[in-house]
Amino acid sequence: xxxxxxxxxxxxxxxxxxxxxxxxxxxxxxxxxxxxxxxxxxxxxxxxxxxxxxxxxxxxxxxxxxxxxxxxxxxxxxxxxxxxxxxxxxxxxxxxxxxxxxxxxxxxx
Amino acid sequence: xxxxxxxxxxxxxxxxxxxxxxxxxxxxxxxxxxxxxxxxxxxxxxxxxxxxxxxxxxxxxxxxxxxxxxxxxxxxxxxxxxxxxxxxxxxxxxxxxxxxxxxxxxxxxxxxxxxxxxxxxxxxxxxxxxxxxxxxxxxxxxxxxxxxxxxxxxxxxxxxxxxxxxxxxxxxxxxxxxxxxxxxxxxxxxxxxxxxxxxxxxxxxxxxxxxxxxxxxxxxxxxxxxxxxxxxxxxxxxxxxxxxxxxxxxxxxxxxxxxxxxxxxxxxxxxxxxxxxxxxxxxxxxxxxxxxxxxxxxxxxxxxxxxxxxxxxxxxxxxxxxxxxxxxxxxxxxxxxxxxxxxxxxxxxxxxxxxxxxxxxxxxxxxxxxxxxxxxxxxxxxxxxxxxxxxxxxxxxxxxxxxxxxxxxxxxxxxxxxxxxxxxxxxxxxxxxxxxxxxxxxxxxxxxxxxxxxxxxxxxxxxxxxxxxxxxxxxxxxxxxxxxxxxxxxxxxxxxxxxxxxxxxxxxxxxxxxxxxxxxxxxxxxxxxxxxxxxxxxxxxxxxxxxxxxxxxxxxxxxxxxxxxxxxxxxxxxxxxxxxxxxxxxxxxxxxxxxxxxxxxxxxxxxxxxxxxxxxxxxxxxxxxxxxxxxxxxxxxxxxxxxxxxxxxxxxxxxxxxxxxxxxxxxxxxxxxxxxxxxxxxxxxxxxxxxxxxxxxxxxxxxxxxxxxxxxxxxxxxxxxxxxxxxxxxxxxxxxxxxxxxxxxxxxxxxxxxxxxxxxxxxxxxxxxxxxxxxxxxxxxxxxxxxxxxxxxxxxxxxxxxxxxxxxxxxxxxxxxxxxxxxxxxxxxxxxxxxxxxxxxxxxxxxxxxxxxxxxxxxxxxxxxxxxxxxxxxxxxxxxxxxx
Numbered sequence: 001x002x003x004x005x006x007x008x009x010x011x012x013x014x015x016x017x018x019x020x021x022x023x024x025x026x027x028x029x030x031x032x033x034x035x036x037x038x039x040x041x042x043x044x045x046x047x048x049x050x051x052x053x054x055x056x057x058x059x060x061x062x063x064x065x066x067x068x069x070x071x072x073x074x075x076x077x078x079x080x081x082x083x084x085x086x087x088x089x090x091x092x093x094x095x096x097x098x099x100x101x102x103x104x105x106x107x108x109x
Numbered sequence: 110x111x112x113x114x115x116x117x118x119x120x121x122x123x124x125x126x127x128x129x130x131x132x133x134x135x136x137x138x139x140x141x142x143x144x145x146x147x148x149x150x151x152x153x154x155x156x157x158x159x160x161x162x163x164x165x166x167x168x169x170x171x172x173x174x175x176x177x178x179x180x181x182x183x184x185x186x187x188x189x190x191x192x193x194x195x196x197x198x199x200x201x202x203x204x205x206x207x208x209x210x211x212x213x214x215x216x217x218x219x220x221x222x223x224x225x226x227x228x229x230x231x232x233x234x235x236x237x238x239x240x241x242x243x244x245x246x247x248x249x250x251x252x253x254x255x256x257x258x259x260x261x262x263x264x265x266x267x268x269x270x271x272x273x274x275x276x277x278x279x280x281x282x283x284x285x286x287x288x289x290x291x292x293x294x295x296x297x298x299x300x301x302x303x304x305x306x307x308x309x310x311x312x313x314x315x316x317x318x319x320x321x322x323x324x325x326x327x328x329x330x331x332x333x334x335x336x337x338x339x340x341x342x343x344x345x346x347x348x349x350x351x352x353x354x355x356x357x358x359x360x361x362x363x364x365x366x367x368x369x370x371x372x373x374x375x376x377x378x379x380x381x382x383x384x385x386x387x388x389x390x391x392x393x394x395x396x397x398x399x400x401x402x403x404x405x406x407x408x409x410x411x412x413x414x415x416x417x418x419x420x421x422x423x424x425x426x427x428x429x430x431x432x433x434x435x436x437x438x439x440x441x442x443x444x445x446x447x448x449x450x451x452x453x454x455x456x457x458x459x460x461x462x463x464x465x466x467x468x469x470x471x472x473x474x475x476x477x478x479x480x481x482x483x484x485x486x487x488x489x490x491x492x493x494x495x496x497x498x499x500x501x502x503x504x505x506x507x508x509x510x511x512x513x514x515x516x517x518x519x520x521x522x523x524x525x526x527x528x529x530x531x532x533x534x535x536x537x538x539x540x541x542x543x544x545x546x547x548x549x550x551x552x553x554x555x556x557x558x559x560x561x562x563x564x565x566x567x568x569x570x571x572x573x574x575x576x577x578x579x580x581x582x583x584x585x586x587x588x589x590x591x592x593x594x595x596x597x598x599x600x601x602x603x604x605x606x607x608x609x610x611x612x613x614x615x616x617x618x619x620x621x622x623x624x625x626x627x628x629x630x631x632x633x634x635x636x637x638x639x640x641x642x643x644x645x646x647x648x649x650x651x652x653x654x655x656x657x658x659x660x661x662x663x664x665x666x667x668x669x670x671x672x673x674x675x676x677x678x679x680x681x682x683x684x685x686x687x688x689x690x691x692x693x694x695x696x697x698x699x700x701x702x703x704x705x706x707x708x709x710x711x712x713x714x715x716x717x718x719x720x721x722x723x724x725x726x727x728x729x730x731x732x733x734x735x736x737x738x739x740x741x742x743x744x745x746x747x748x749x750x751x752x753x754x755x756x757x758x759x760x761x762x763x764x765x766x767x768x769x770x771x772x773x774x775x776x777x778x779x780x781x782x783x784x785x786x787x788x789x790x791x792x793x794x795x796x797x798x799x800x801x802x803x804x805x806x807x808x809x810x811x812x813x814x815x816x817x818x819x820x821x822x823x824x825x826x827x828x829x830x831x832x833x834x835x836x837x838x839x840x841x842x843x844x845x846x847x848x849x850x851x852x853x854x855x856x857x858x859x860x861x862x863x864x865x866x867x868x869x870x871x872x873x874x875x876x877x878x879x880x881x882x883x884x885x886x887x888x889x890x891x892x893x894x895x896x897x898x899x900x901x902x903x904x905x906x907x908x909x910x911x912x913x914x915x916x917x918x919x920x921x922x923x924x925x926x927x928x929x930x931x932x933x934x935x936x937x938x939x940x941x942x943x944x945x946x947x948x949x950x951x952x953x954x955x956x957x958x959x960x961x962x963x964x965x966x967x968x969x970x971x972x973x974x975x976x977x978x979x980x981x982x983x984x985x986x987x988x989x990x991x992x993x
Contacts, residue, residue: 026135031142044139045163048132052167064131071141074134 059085216544218494225487240319246455297358307385325369335368342384497885506592514604526597534589627929635937646952666846691815739787753783759803798948894981902989918978
């Protein structure tokens, strides 16, 4: 079947997980994305769905953190990017770079 | 600074419990951020929308598998649903014939039910467009004849009664209005004449019927000379000109001034065809006969409409007016009231249309009978279609036992199979629904014409969609339940090995359903035949005169007065008419009833009234009535003004041994005396289903008092040419009057329209019912033939003839139909006998109807089944035995 399909938003979320390294969970990912994308409205539910899908596809793994005093003592689920995730991102980036390079330059002047 | 607790409850209720902790944690954390950034109020809203966005199919009610190692068998998994659809469509396409019968049959049944439903809805919503529907009533009186204890109602009331009701019962009624009977009136504007239906009410009508005034106001009729026009009438008369203040001449007699325009009143209401409304006061000042009766209690010729006050219920008002005669009538009526047990009652608006026929003086039946009848027919036709659908789907489903076996073997659980089969049945029912919308859309025009309605599919009505949905769900469930649960309980090993034996009684329910189906169809057939026979019977009733080429002209215009005889003379002289006669009412109706007669040997308590027609000496010859005894009026006998001709009913009622030469005297004022000179055969003037009323025909020398001209067209002249010539004659003599003529035979046949319409509808429904039943039978027969292919092959090899096989396959169905015949006949007899008793003049239900209906049903069954049976019997046994 080839590699699992990765949607645009899923790719962004996956990248953010890689960026936040170790502190990636729903709220931080949403906040990071929002900040980097000029305050585009990021819905928490969308982020969560993307995360669970990525997990089903094996691009991230998750574990529950310990209970803290914030947010009513509720635990957070932290996400980490897997090797498969990293490789997929790298492949996608390469494909894009090649495509960018293939664009004839004059048309951009 | 906490998010709303109920939203958290929502999260807990709907989201997977495995995710509850982390999701809620994230939500709260984000809420804290947002509260800081945007303020608490806005954060709450954002929180609300965030929670709503979480409620999506990905999360909802889903056993969440992200963190478990194995995927569970998930009922709503998209892949399986796709597979179910694929299999369902393949099954439909593979058996195109069955699918067609199934879907089309169900759609037809639904279409019939839908049309009937729309019709019933329309009937039930009659008059409901009036806002005061629950408060409007008509005043009726109710008396018991002391002689024969007959209870009769009276719809017309004397004018002073309205005044007393208004003055003494003002706290009960908001409005009490005298109402003149509606009629066609010539509206003259300038030199143009328009004929419109209109009615005169006392002031208050605008408020009572909540008329929507487009021009003018609720007070538009306060000026007694004012009149208001419907929007369409205003447009047709005045075009785009402002009609307010324009003068309109009514029947060439008096002028009214247009003072308002109201939005057209919906067609399905008592005021449906009314296009102008005038003030009764003004009519009274201009019509001498109404003026004369203003204070008279013994002349009842107007109706009284009332509207109860807002806080008074119909029952309270009814109780209050009941003893009107004892308390508030003039003294002579007060004295009479106990003897006649006279009371008043209010007939509420909801009865006017649906309960228009009276029994024992109270509204009893009417169109409501047909509403019930058609509702039942509709339900039964729908039932037939559903039975078909269930029969065929269950029969077909046994073919799919193998599929069930395989599905179970590879891991389907029972609930999945149940869902699959139920879903399929929903799919087919859904398809049928769309086909039905197509059928109804295509046929609604014809249906409206047939039923004289203006209904349409209420696409924007919530109830319509609600009811449709409930119905679809019920049909789908009913027809899907059996296969769903029966098939899903198969044991896969047995099914796949092919040892499954469908029990001996598996087809029993199917047989019962076939019997039910044919019982209903046969009842409908018998009903239709009886309705038609009754109409035929009444149409063939001897009417006592010759209707052909008889034309009536209504001479309402006062300018006719001096020209009547001249016109008659010209028509006769120019060979246009072979006979011309005048009378005071048309041959086809009774307008005048007189009481208070006396004759030799009269029972002193006999108080029945006679219909009285006044006419000239040529009347008998013109309509060619049949003189049984005595003679016609004649100019040769100068004294015929004191003579009377009676009809046979009257002769029977008078009970005189030899009526000719006897006298009838009037006991009222004047004490007039008439000698009976002739007895004629009964003229059917009113309902052709009722006995003819006792009639007196009196000679009236003064033609001015006779407003109806009957013309017997010269038989040598074509009708159209005769009409143009009559019109020319009239225009020359009375230029002001519009030419309004009526064919007597047409007016007579109008008496049958209601019954004919019912007959046609019943016929249509019976045909459809039979068609649906046969579709089902056809499908079932072909299925059984297919199931027994091998058996038929072996029988043929062993020497069975085609006739043998045909008998073998048809026997069962014929038996079922015969059983249903035996059930249907008594049921149909019972209902139709009840129906027919309603008519005094009715046909008898003879045995041949049952035989004919039975034979018809049997022949249709045999034709349907034989097609399949013979087809199966003709197959070469080599082919049928080879197949597998």
